[in-house]
Amino acid sequence: MKTYFKVLGLAGLLAFSIPAMAQLSSKTEVATPELAAQREELKKQVTQGYLDIKNSLVKSDSAGASKAALAFTTSLKKFKFKKLTLDQMNEATATRAELIALADEIAKTQKINQQRKALGKLSAKFWPIAAKFKPENMPLFQQVCPMTGETWLSDVKEIQNPYYPKNMLTCGEVKASL
Incomplete structure (x- = not known):
């Protein structure tokens, strides 16, 4: 019986100390400049991966698009979500899975x-x-092809249409910006 109470007491102590340690751990994680810099670098890799896919398609370089899609997927998988509710985490996880599936589709074909x-x-x-x-200090523009209604993102305002680069390279317009 004494052993039962000792185990029960230890379990109670752990139940209170583990959440406290997790909370302390997450607070120190956000506070370090090194982790903030790493997170910013990862954001840059994700965004640049997308831009590399788009830029390869502007050049009609299917091999380059495949390679860029793999890099995009790799960096996106490393990205950790912060300060989200359970519903937001579920939505973010589902969106990431959709993005990865689309990037994998690009990576797996040469067409x-x-x-x-x-x-x-x-x-x-x-x-x-x-x-x-x-990433900070990096503008992004949502651009649209008037012929198809398809959109793409660019880090410059100049239009370079990835859907029709041979015939209509400069056809399009800026729809929105960040």
Whole structure:
């Protein structure tokens, strides 16, 4: 019986101390400049990965788009969500899975038209959360192709249409900016 109470007491002590340690751990994690710098670098990698996919398609470089899609996926998988409620965490996790699936679609094919179609879907999913991934001091522009209605993101205002680069490279307009 004494052993039972000792185990019960130890379990109670752990039940109170583990949440306290987790809370202390998360507070110190946010406070360090090194972790903030690492997070900012990861945001840069995610955003640049997307931009590299788009820029490869502007050049009609399907191999480059595949390689960039793999880099985008790798950096996106490393990104950790912070300060989210359970519902927000579930939504963010589902969105990340959708983004990864679309990037994998780009990576797995060498057919440029299929990659461009996937970029349209990827862009539509990425824009609503781009502000969370956008590094500081890096503007992002949502641009649209008037012929197709497809959007893409760019770090410059100059239009370079990834859907029709040979015939309509400069066809498009800036729809929004961050």
